[in-house]
Amino acid sequence: MTGQANKKAAIPGWYAAGLEHIWLPYAQMKTVSPPLPVARTHGARIVLADGRELIDGIASWWTACHGYNHPHIKRAVEAQLVRMPHVMFGGLAHEQALTLAKRLTSLLPGDLTRVFFSDSGSVAVEVAMKMAVQYWINTGKPKKTKFIAFRHSYHGDTQGAMSVTDRAIGMHDVFGDAFSQNTVFDVGPGPAPDLGGIETLLARYGSEYAGIIIEPLVQGAGGMIFRSEKLLRLLRRLADDADQILIFDEIFTGFGRTGTMFAYEQAGVAPDIITLSKALTGGTLPLAATVATRNIFNAFWSDDPKKALMHGPTYMANALACAAANASLDLFEREPRMRQVADISVALDQGLASCRDLPLVKDVRVKGAVGVVELDRVNDLEGLRARFIEQGVFIRPIGNVIYLTPAFTISADELATLTGAIVKTVRELSQ
Numbered sequence: 001m002t003g004q005a006n007k008k009a010a011i012p013g014w015y016a017a018g019l020e021h022i023w024l025p026y027a028q029m030k031t032v033s034p035p036l037p038v039a040r041t042h043g044a045r046i047v048l049a050d051g052r053e054l055i056d057g058i059a060s061w062w063t064a065c066h067g068y069n070h071p072h073i074k075r076a077v078e079a080q081l082v083r084m085p086h087v088m089f090g091g092l093a094h095e096q097a098l099t100l101a102k103r104l105t106s107l108l109p110g111d112l113t114r115v116f117f118s119d120s121g122s123v124a125v126e127v128a129m130k131m132a133v134q135y136w137i138n139t140g141k142p143k144k145t146k147f148i149a150f151r152h153s154y155h156g157d158t159q160g161a162m163s164v165t166d167r168a169i170g171m172h173d174v175f176g177d178a179f180s181q182n183t184v185f186d187v188g189p190g191p192a193p194d195l196g197g198i199e200t201l202l203a204r205y206g207s208e209y210a211g212i213i214i215e216p217l218v219q220g221a222g223g224m225i226f227r228s229e230k231l232l233r234l235l236r237r238l239a240d241d242a243d244q245i246l247i248f249d250e251i252f253t254g255f256g257r258t259g260t261m262f263a264y265e266q267a268g269v270a271p272d273i274i275t276l277s278k279a280l281t282g283g284t285l286p287l288a289a290t291v292a293t294r295n296i297f298n299a300f301w302s303d304d305p306k307k308a309l310m311h312g313p314t315y316m317a318n319a320l321a322c323a324a325a326n327a328s329l330d331l332f333e334r335e336p337r338m339r340q341v342a343d344i345s346v347a348l349d350q351g352l353a354s355c356r357d358l359p360l361v362k363d364v365r366v367k368g369a370v371g372v373v374e375l376d377r378v379n380d381l382e383g384l385r386a387r388f389i390e391q392g393v394f395i396r397p398i399g400n401v402i403y404l405t406p407a408f409t410i411s412a413d414e415l416a417t418l419t420g421a422i423v424k425t426v427r428e429l430s431q
């Protein structure tokens with residue numbers, strides 16, 4: 001009784017006043033559970049307005065790789081805020097952006113040398129698609145405008161990004177054929193992908209296709225589907241043979257999530273264009289980057305103004321966000337992030353293993369700091385989410401896929417609490 005009363009009293013005024021005026025992401029507003037009022041964060045924890053602490057299993061959509069409120073990022077952003085929060089990137093340049101561009105390209109394969117900054121992953125994908133299409137326009141092949149994408153893909157919510165996202169994952173199916181000039185392929189599960197369909201299509205209609213876009217190794221929002229390294233190698237060869245620009249969308253996988261700094265490293269092949277965002281600023285400020293090879297860039301290098309890339313977000317290369325990204329890269333250099341990812345991987349494997357024998361479980365899989373328990377079905381998704389909150393953990397299944405993508409700095413105990421909550425909850429569901 002007292003608990004209830006306290007909880008009521010702890011609902012902040014701003015929450016009651018503002019809730020009627022916001023539109024939530026991916027939500028049927030009539031039936032969605034109200035969002036939890038958050039007071040603050042620290043480490044791998046979210047502190048609610050009523051004082052409860054949740055251990056975060058998702059790291060705010062995979063962004064907060066160093067945990068929340070890392071003092072090094074905080075100091076870098078504070079210092080930048082005092083000097084200069086933002087200047088437009090047209091006609092002006094600043095230290096944080098140029099330093100970040102230099103550092104990103106030095107982490108990427110030798111050929112990926114030009115960075116275009118934007119403010120969200122979806123826009124980074126739009127820019128990658130525009131670069132690919134205009135590359136062909138500028139080199140005299142203006143009919144190459146379509147893209148090949150993959151079953152379970154998710155590349156964002158803007159129009160171009162939607163057009164290469166698999167409609168079957170359910171996020172954009174309401175739009176029907178409105179954005180479907182591109183082709184989504186099912187190359188089958190498992191280590192021996194079947195590219196026959198793509199080869200046939202490109203043999204016939206290759207002159208209409210600009211490129212191939214894929215999330216390397218792990219397809220994130222489309223259900224945490226794991227893909228083989230071999231698929232990436234086959235796509236690299238196919239792209240070269242069939243005159244296609246290969247785009248790796250590493251917005252989910254980039255910055256250590258799959259066990260290497262970037263997922264493509266495990267396949268030993270490089271893309272022509274890579275998109276980065278999510279963990280780029282360690283989960284602090286919105287920023288994205290589209291990085292292109294010298295070869296792509298050279299197709300835009302001309303005396304002809306029509307050959308320029310016509311894109312320029314207002315907040316492009318925001319100085320605060322670039323300062324946060326530089327500080328985040330410092331942390332990858334100074335702190336043992338990749339060893340932490342390796343340790344998390346082992347702990348996820350062990351912690352989730354006992355789910356394998358439960359009747360409702362279709363698959364348990366782990367790659368780097370991504371742990372997945374896929375169920376046959378989930379009848380009450382909102383109820384499942386609430387059940388996790390009751391146990392003091394923030395875990396948000398995507399449909400029938402329960403997953404963990406924690407901060408790399410999470411403690412062993414906190415991680416054990418997360419995996420324990422999943423095992424317990426799936427056991428309850430299986431009864």
Ligand SMILES: *Cc1c(COP(=O)(O)O)cnc(C)c1O
Nearest residue numbers: 120121122154155156220251252
């Ligand atoms: C999240 C995500 C995007 C879209 O990024 P936003 O910042 O939400 O626009 C694109 N691609 C992948 C692989 C993602 O995970």
